[in-house]
Amino acid sequence: MRAALHLxxxxxLRHRIQSALLAGALGLVFAxxxxxxxxIEHAQQELRARAAATPQIVGTRxxxxxLMMTALYFKRENLLPLPFGVxxxxxxxxxxxxxxxxxxxxxxxxxxxxxxxxxGTELEYFPFRGLHLAAGRQLRRLGDCVVxxxxxxxxxxxxxxxxxxxxxxxxxxxxxxxxxxxxTGVLAPNGTPDDEAxxxxxxxxxxIEGRSHGHDDLKKDESVVLKKEEDGNIVGNxxxxxxxxxxxxxxxxxHFHGDVSTYPISAIILLPKDAKAEAxxxxxxxxxxxxxxxxxxxxxxxxxxxxxxxxGFAASALLLTATAALLVxxxxxxxxxxxRQREFATLEDVGVSRLSLLSVKVLEILIIGLAAALIxxxxxxxxxxxxxxxxxxxx
Amino acid sequence: xxATTGLQVTDLRFAYSGGDFRVHVPQLGLDAGKTxxxxxxxxxxxxxxxxxxxxxxTPTAGTVSLGAADLHAMSPEARRAFRLRQIGLVFQDFALxxxxxxxxxxxLPHQFRGDAGTPARNRMLDxxxxxxxxxxLPKRVSQLSQGERQRVAVARALVHEPQFVFADEPTASLxxxxxxxxxxxxxxxxxxxxxxxVMVTHDPNLLxxxxxxxxxxxxxxxx
Numbered sequence: 001m002r003a004a005l006h007l008x009x010x011x012x013l014r015h016r017i018q019s020a021l022l023a024g025a026l027g028l029v030f031a032x033x034x035x036x037x038x039x040i041e042h043a044q045q046e047l048r049a050r051a052a053a054t055p056q057i058v059g060t061r062x063x064x065x066x067l068m069m070t071a072l073y074f075k076r077e078n079l080l081p082l083p084f085g086v087x088x089x090x091x092x093x094x095x096x097x098x099x100x101x102x103x104x105x106x107x108x109x110x111x112x113x114x115x116x117x118x119x120g121t122e123l124e125y126f127p128f129r130g131l132h133l134a135a136g137r138q139l140r141r142l143g144d145c146v147v148x149x150x151x152x153x154x155x156x157x158x159x160x161x162x163x164x165x166x167x168x169x170x171x172x173x174x175x176x177x178x179x180x181x182x183x184t185g186v187l188a189p190n191g192t193p194d195d196e197a198x199x200x201x202x203x204x205x206x207x208i209e210g211r212s213h214g215h216d217d218l219k220k221d222e223s224v225v226l227k228k229e230e231d232g233n234i235v236g237n238x239x240x241x242x243x244x245x246x247x248x249x250x251x252x253x254x255h256f257h258g259d260v261s262t263y264p265i266s267a268i269i270l271l272p273k274d275a276k277a278e279a280x281x282x283x284x285x286x287x288x289x290x291x292x293x294x295x296x297x298x299x300x301x302x303x304x305x306x307x308x309x310x311x312g313f314a315a316s317a318l319l320l321t322a323t324a325a326l327l328v329x330x331x332x333x334x335x336x337x338x339x340r341q342r343e344f345a346t347l348e349d350v351g352v353s354r355l356s357l358l359s360v361k362v363l364e365i366l367i368i369g370l371a372a373a374l375i376x377x378x379x380x381x382x383x384x385x386x387x388x389x390x391x392x393x394x395x
Numbered sequence: 396x397x398a399t400t401g402l403q404v405t406d407l408r409f410a411y412s413g414g415d416f417r418v419h420v421p422q423l424g425l426d427a428g429k430t431x432x433x434x435x436x437x438x439x440x441x442x443x444x445x446x447x448x449x450x451x452x453t454p455t456a457g458t459v460s461l462g463a464a465d466l467h468a469m470s471p472e473a474r475r476a477f478r479l480r481q482i483g484l485v486f487q488d489f490a491l492x493x494x495x496x497x498x499x500x501x502x503l504p505h506q507f508r509g510d511a512g513t514p515a516r517n518r519m520l521d522x523x524x525x526x527x528x529x530x531x532l533p534k535r536v537s538q539l540s541q542g543e544r545q546r547v548a549v550a551r552a553l554v555h556e557p558q559f560v561f562a563d564e565p566t567a568s569l570x571x572x573x574x575x576x577x578x579x580x581x582x583x584x585x586x587x588x589x590x591x592x593v594m595v596t597h598d599p600n601l602l603x604x605x606x607x608x609x610x611x612x613x614x615x616x617x618x
Contacts, residue, residue, distance in 0.1 A: 003506035007495075014494035014535075346490040349451055351479025352507050353472060 004359035011360075012367045022332060023368050027375030029325040033318040034376070035383035040311050042387035044304055050192060051300035053129075056270040056281060058086065058104075061292045068299045071267040073193045074109045074117035081264030084202075086291060088261065090268060093281070100277035103128065105269040108205040112166045113181070116151045117197045120205025120265075126187075128269070129194055135159055136185030142207060142254055143246025145181040145200045149189035157183050163198065165208045179208045180245035191388065203256075206263055207246075212256040337361055400427035400462050402448070402559065402591045407457035409447055418443055420457070420614060425607065427558070428589040430582055432602050435611030441595040442487065442563055444611070448593060449482055449561050450474045461559050461591075479504055483552035485562035489544045491536045491551075497523075498532040501551045508555065515554065522550040525580055527573075541568040549577055553584055560585060562594040566601070578604060 012019045050072050059067035060080040069075040090104040105128060108120030123138065125131075136159030139146060147157050157163065161183040181200065189195050206212055246254060256263075270293070272278035285293030337344070344357055383390075404423035410416065418440045425431050433441045446452040448459055450466045459466040464477055478484070491500045501519050505511035523529040526546040528539075536544055545568045552560055562581060566574030578594075578601055585592035594605070602608050 002509070003503075003511075006499075006506060007492075010499065011494050343492060346486070346492070347503075348475060349449075349478070349484060349486070349490065350504055350507075351475045351477070351482070353475055353479075356507055 004356050005363050007360050008363035023371035024375055026372035029322045031376035031379040033315050034380050038384045039387050043391050047300050051296035054269055054296045056293055058268040058293050064294045064299050068296050070109050071107055074119055074197050079266055084263040084265050085261035087268050100273055101270055102273050103271040106202055106265045107267045108202055109266045111208050113163045113198050119197050119199050120202045131194055132188045133185045134188040139201050142204055143182055144184045145198050146185040148187050148195040148197045150195040152186040159183055159185055177244040211263055212254055401425050403460040405458045407454050409454045425591050428586055429606040430585055430592040431607045432605040433595045433609050439611035441611055445561050445563055445595055481558045483557035483560040485548050485552045485565045487563040489548040493537040496533055496535055497547050500536055500547055501554050504555045519554050522553055526550055545569055558590050560592045564595050
């Protein structure tokens with residue numbers, strides 16, 4: 001057996017490129033279904049965990065999936081805006097004189113800063129998601145932002161740094177100026193999409209949107225006044241300076257126009273007081289024509305059911321591929337042994353037994369198989385290591 | 396002649412199916428420590444006879460006894476085991492494995508016998524030094540010339556000290572000087588160990604070196 005193993009190993013080593021290719025192809029084909037399973041299992045766990053941690057979400061009636069992806073993963077889906085007034089109503093929602101919610105957290109997800117989502121919210125969001133500051137301090141005033149751990153690491157951001165919001169359309173001359181935001185804090189990593197987001201106060205989100213602005217005081221500087229109207233309105237000329245950064249000096253010049261209760265938000269995360277309150281809120285929104293209330297865990301289960309069904313199809317296809325690969329490998333070995341008939345005849349002539357010759361062949365197959373298994377294991381290990389990153393990238 | 400240690404052939408007959416070619420050896424004996432040259436023109440059946448004597452071909456009739464063993468009465472597996480232990484073969488085409496080194500090729504019979512230890516390695520070193528191929532031991536045989544490969548084949552046939560050595564034109568790829576070294580070595584090895592040597596050769600100058608000569612033309616007359 002030792003001689004057979006030696007001979008088999010020497011042959012494989014001598015033809016190492018062909019052997020490595022064969023083992024690699026085999027390893028890949030057999031590891032793929034397992035890698036797929038690992039990835040899907042990880043995706044299921046992570047998606048379920050995030051959904052389960054978010055009891056209810058209110059948004060404008062439309063796609064429940066889009067609403068969930070916006071609120072949980074900050075995807076900029078084409079959601080119709082929800083008036084801010086709905087949040088105020090929910091915060092004061094009562095049933096039989098008792099408050100139904102312990103918290104209602106608004107989310108404004110529309111803008112980006114260098115590819116990272118800007119999430120406008122309130123301070124309650126941070127304890128709700130278990131987010132802690134690793135450095136710096138929380139949002140204090142308009143124009144402040146705190147950044148997720150991954151984003152901070154990728155962009156080299158730290159407290160005291162700055163970040164510009166990205167304009168929606170680069171050539172929109174009448175559009176809103178990018179806002180230079182001040183980084184006040186960096187969050188500790190928590191392994192969720194929060195790590196890759198940038199958080200601002202809701203008012204800062206509206207400032208980016210153009211609902212608020214700051215500029216030269218026209219009452220003080222006559223040189224920038226174009227026209228003073230009789231009703232007291234003052235029209236500035238082109239020389240009036242619009243601020244694209246909030247500073248302690250110009251903070252007071254920022255102001256909002258219009259009715260704040262009509263300002264847009266994307267979604268509201270609801271934390272009902274108890275199961276009864278949860279059912280009451282669901283019932284109320286079931287009747288609403290403008291808004292919808294979803295339970296992320298239900299929506300996610302529906303999504304995962306589809307995912308598992310798709311995995312079944314993919315696994316079947318991969319199984320067929322693996323079978324084909326196995327047959328091709330068997331053919332490769334059969335052809336190889338046939339081409340080496342003379343070599344085996346020589347060994348027989350020398351006096352090597354048929355059993356030893358069979359051992360040589362079997363051991364060659366085993367060595368290739370072992371190498372394939374090793375490659376498969378490396379791929380499996382890599383896929384389980386890369387699963388969180390792949391999931392984050394896919395979402 | 397010693398019937399228990401030498402080579403004994405009795406009424407050996409062989410014919411390829413569907414062909415005219417025939418080999419018939421009525422009687423042949425070779426004592427232990429003696430040498431036999433098989434001579435004759437190409438196509439006369441020298442290599443066929445050699446394959447019959449080593450059990451690589453099965454005769455249609457007759458017996459081949461190597462020592463106490465009736466070669467063709469054995470099962471194929473027993474015959475293979477006998478070859479591995481008792482026979483050293485030098486093939487016309489060398490029959491070396493290209494993916495093994497010179498050393499690994501030489502020790503191949505020992506590897507499969509499970510005794511490729513220090514004594515076998517020492518014998519290999521001695522043989523390769525005498526055949527002037529010791530410096531090629533770590534090289535693969537595919538890197539050697541025809542003559543060098545031929546000498547590796549000779550070393551592999553002798554390394555396990557077989558009782559019977561059969562060589563099919565071992566000097567065919569060698570220049571006369573190197574050919575003589577190889578033949579002398581085969582003869583000396585057989586005589587010193589008391590082994591039987593049967594060698595196929597075309598070279599009439601080598602025939603006087605052997606104890607016996609069998610001309611295939613003489614056999615044809617009796618076939």
